[in-house]
Amino acid sequence: MRRVQVSRNSETGISRGCGHVTMSSVDEAKTAISALDASDVGGREMRVTFAADMNKAPEAFGSVPKKNLIFESPHKIYVGNLAHSVKPSDLRNLFSLFGTVVSSRVLHDSKSGKNRVYGFISFSSSVELENAISLDGTDFCGRKLLVREVLNNNKP
Incomplete structure (x- = not known):
């Protein structure tokens, strides 16, 4: 693991319930996803997935998107x-x-x-x-x- 960032409310400092972890390798990330996705954290299901750069082919991460992408504005x-x-x-x-x-x-x-x-x-x-x-x-x-x-x- 190289870096961890927890998303927080800028006014209160309270966690928004999500974050990003930068792993040292794709294999390390796959292992973390396999071990942690859908696990229970404080009564809530944790979702662990790749945050892929959409300029790169998803195949580079060993998966192809199963759903159509949804455009979201800022x-x-x-x-x-x-x-x-x-x-x-x-x-x-x-x-x-x-x-x-x-x-x-x-x-x-x-x-x-x-x-x-x-x-x-x-x-x-x-x-x-x-x-x-x-x-x-x-x-x-x-x-x-x-x-x-x-x-x-x-x-x-």
């Missing part, structure tokens, strides 16, 4: 505390009230076959994103939404 929000029944189209319909939804996705757990309780929405502008955050705490499908901006550390 104007992205996290939507948490979703009901398991919520579909990407449900989120798109709800958040399109604030402007152009570039993409909407709800993460899916391949092991359980259920949707996870969070997703992501990308907008075409920062104004739309800021307006959409107003839905934080709103009841949707019997649950109070948690809506947060996804901070992109690569922004200028």
Whole structure:
């Protein structure tokens, strides 16, 4: 392992629940993925995958993408505390009230076959994103939404 970076809220310093680890080799990374992916950490399933540079062929990492890539704009929000029944189209319909939804996705757990309780929405502008955050705490499908901006550390 060469480097570990935990993603944290810049205001509170609290972990966002994800991070990046740079390994010394592809084989070392494959071993870590095999050992840790889908393991339980504090009651939550940990996802461990390659963060591949999309300019490189995925075959270099020993796998080919199984899904179509989804374009996500830099104007992205996290939507948490979703009901398991919520579909990407449900989120798109709800958040399109604030402007152009570039993409909407709800993460899916391949092991359980259920949707996870969070997703992501990308907008075409920062104004739309800021307006959409107003839905934080709103009841949707019997649950109070948690809506947060996804901070992109690569922004200028």
